[in-house]
Amino acid sequence: MNRNEQKILVFFAGLWSAIEVSLGTILSLSKIPFRGLLLASIGCFFIVSFRYIVDKPRVSIYLASIVAVVKLIFSLGAGGFNSAVAIFLEGLIAEIIFSVLKANLISSSLVGGGVVLYPFFHSLVTQTLIFGVDIFRIYNKIIGEIQLLFGKTSKFTIFELIIIFALIYFLVGCVVGLLSFYFAKKVVKPILEPKTDNESG
Amino acid sequence: MNRDKLKVVFLLSLLIVGFILNNIIVFLFLNLLLLVVFPANERQNLAYLRKPKFLLSITLISVLPLLLSYWNENNFIETLVLVSKVLLRALFVLQMMSILYNRINKDRIVRYFDKIFPHFQENLELTIETMTKLKQNLIENKSLIFTNAFWKKLVFHPKATLKNLIARAWTVYLANRND
Known part of the structure; x- marks a missing residue:
C-alpha cells in the first residue's frame, strides 16, 4: 500500500470510526429496531467505496480491522466487544467476496447483501x-x-x-451494495482521486 | 383411570417437575459458582443487573410472554418455567462474558494485527486522530447538519449532499495532516 492509498485508508477508517463511535453508540443505547441494518449499510458504503478506489487484496479486512479496534477502544463494556467483532466479520465477508469476484457491480451487490445480512445472524x-x-x-x-x-x-x-427477515435483509443489502458502488464511482472517487494523482505524480 | 395408569402419570409428572427443577438448580448453582470463582474486584465492574439496557430487555422477555399467556389462560406455568430458565441462563452467560471481556488485552490485539497488516499501529493512531478531528468538526457545525433543510436535501438530492459531505470531510482531513 503506497502513501496515497494509506492516506485514503486513514480517511475512510476515521470517518467510519467517527460514525460508529458516535451514531453507533447512540443507536445501540437507544435500542432502536433495525439499528444493525443502518450501521451495516454505512459500513458497506465505506467498504465498497474503499475497495473501488484501492483495489488490492486484504484492504477490506484491513479497513474493518482498524475500525473494529477503534470501536473496541472507545466503547464501554461487552457491547462494544460485540460490535467490534461484528465490524471485523463484516470486513471478512466483504474480503472473501471481493477476492473471488473482484470489485465490480455484482460483487458490490453481493457484499452489500452479505454485510447487511450479517448483523441479523449476529443477533440470532x-x-x-x-x-x-x-x-x-x-x-x-x-x-x-x-x-x-x-x-x-x-x-x-x-x-x-x-x-x-433474512431474505428481506439480504435484498435490502444488495440494493445498498449497488448504491454504494454507484456513489463510490460517481461521488467518492472524483473527490479523492485528483488529489492522489497529483501527489503520486 | 386404573392404578397402573395413575402410577405412570405420577412418575412422568415427577420426571418433568424434576427436570425443570434440575435445570433451575443447575443454573442457580452455576451463578453461585461464578461468584465464588472470580475475585470481587473483577465482579464489581460488570454487574449486568445494574445496566438499564439489560434490565429493559430482561423485562420485555419476562413480562411479555407471561402477560400474553395469562391473558389467554393457557400454559401459564410452562411459560413461567421457560422464562425463568432463560433468564437464569442469560444472567450466567452475561456475567461470564463480562468477566472475559474485562480480561481482553487491547494492546495484544493491536500487536497481533500489526504483525498481519503493514503499519497497522501507525494507521490506527492516525485514524483515532482523524476521527477526533472529524467529530470535533461535526460538533462545531452541528447547526448546519441538524436542520430540516439538510435532511430534505439528503433525501431529495442524495448525490449532491453526499458529495458535499465527503468533500468537506476530505478537506478537513487534509488540512489536519502534517505531510
Whole structure:
C-alpha cells in the first residue's frame, strides 16, 4: 500500500470510526429496531467505496480491522466487544467476496447483501448464546399468542419469520451494495482521486 | 383411570417437575459458582443487573410472554418455567462474558494485527486522530447538519449532499495532516 492509498485508508477508517463511535453508540443505547441494518449499510458504503478506489487484496479486512479496534477502544463494556467483532466479520465477508469476484457491480451487490445480512445472524447467534435455544420457544409463544389475540390464523412460526427477515435483509443489502458502488464511482472517487494523482505524480 | 395408569402419570409428572427443577438448580448453582470463582474486584465492574439496557430487555422477555399467556389462560406455568430458565441462563452467560471481556488485552490485539497488516499501529493512531478531528468538526457545525433543510436535501438530492459531505470531510482531513 503506497502513501496515497494509506492516506485514503486513514480517511475512510476515521470517518467510519467517527460514525460508529458516535451514531453507533447512540443507536445501540437507544435500542432502536433495525439499528444493525443502518450501521451495516454505512459500513458497506465505506467498504465498497474503499475497495473501488484501492483495489488490492486484504484492504477490506484491513479497513474493518482498524475500525473494529477503534470501536473496541472507545466503547464501554461487552457491547462494544460485540460490535467490534461484528465490524471485523463484516470486513471478512466483504474480503472473501471481493477476492473471488473482484470489485465490480455484482460483487458490490453481493457484499452489500452479505454485510447487511450479517448483523441479523449476529443477533440470532448472540441471543441463542445468551438466552439459549429456549428463547425461540418464547418468541414462538409470543407470536402464537399475538396471533390468537388478533384472531389471525397465518400460523407463521419463528423459524419461518427468520427466513423471511433474512431474505428481506439480504435484498435490502444488495440494493445498498449497488448504491454504494454507484456513489463510490460517481461521488467518492472524483473527490479523492485528483488529489492522489497529483501527489503520486 | 386404573392404578397402573395413575402410577405412570405420577412418575412422568415427577420426571418433568424434576427436570425443570434440575435445570433451575443447575443454573442457580452455576451463578453461585461464578461468584465464588472470580475475585470481587473483577465482579464489581460488570454487574449486568445494574445496566438499564439489560434490565429493559430482561423485562420485555419476562413480562411479555407471561402477560400474553395469562391473558389467554393457557400454559401459564410452562411459560413461567421457560422464562425463568432463560433468564437464569442469560444472567450466567452475561456475567461470564463480562468477566472475559474485562480480561481482553487491547494492546495484544493491536500487536497481533500489526504483525498481519503493514503499519497497522501507525494507521490506527492516525485514524483515532482523524476521527477526533472529524467529530470535533461535526460538533462545531452541528447547526448546519441538524436542520430540516439538510435532511430534505439528503433525501431529495442524495448525490449532491453526499458529495458535499465527503468533500468537506476530505478537506478537513487534509488540512489536519502534517505531510
